[in-house]
Amino acid sequence: MQTWTISELAEEFGVTLRTIRFYEEHGLLDPERRGRQRVFHNSDRVRLALVLRGKRLGFPLDEIKRIVGMYDAEPGEVGQLRYLLAQIGVRRDELEQRRKDIEETLAELDDLERRCRADLARLSSGLPEVGEDA
Amino acid sequence: MQTWTISELAEEFGVTLRTIRFYEEHGLLDPERRGRQRVFHNSDRVRLALVLRGKRLGFPLDEIKRIVGMYDAEPGEVGQLRYLLAQIGVRRDELEQRRKDIEETLAELDDLERRCRADLARLSSGLPEVGEDA
């Protein structure tokens, strides 16, 4: 059962120590303590990876906290399971909206790129530009 | 050529007046002025929509500014066209990373949901719960 120090994790994921401590302070991580020192297990690594993926997606930390929290909710009772299912639905809708936005934007970027290339071709064939090779 | 007032746009897009003024102050919008009043044309509406889509995607405003700026860059000269093409590449990479992240997350949510439903079925068949109908 391998463990990691705070700076090992920080380097692996390209974040600062401050960031990791901050995440712990806000309940996104909960590493073991040996004396005062933090000891990170693999589950903590996975959690950190989830948090950072959430960040890449642009979610605020408190929302990330709720999302990550869903992953390790105990089965619990029926009411809680239904609540969790509802939450999953909400997140999925949110993510699918994002995916739509992304695909629209990608399509527009493609369009923009085509027009750019056309302009470029027109320029370099019609009127050979100043210092451009070829 | 229809125009809009600031509060019309605000209501249509579900943002506050402050937000729109803030966007102008930071160069994301640039409406006409008639005296002191802002007059929004359709191009401004489109721009606002682009900005808000960027926000939904979780991009910071200054990045949104650069992205939106690409859409209305004048063809210009070869050097600038090449720069623009490069920028398009960067944005596309970024968006595709996000799409990947989204799809991973969606897959995990699916997984989670399946387990939830399984637990739920086990609970309601094996040991009929307290106040749950059916």
Place this chain on the structure above:
DNA sequence: TCTTACGCTTACGTTAACGTAAGCCAAGCA
């Protein structure tokens, strides 16, 4: 003429997500 609606600017307040010291502890080693 008064006031109500709508818009404007200026400016201070706020929250999130860390950055950046400052000062302290404990282990290892020269």
Place this chain on the structure above:
DNA sequence: TGCTTGGCTTACGTTAACGTAAGCGTAAGA
């Protein structure tokens, strides 16, 4: 024994993206 390394806490600083007044201008309706 002194120094260095790595980690710790406490706490103030910072930036982004607005919120929230306060105070003023102006055109339309009662």
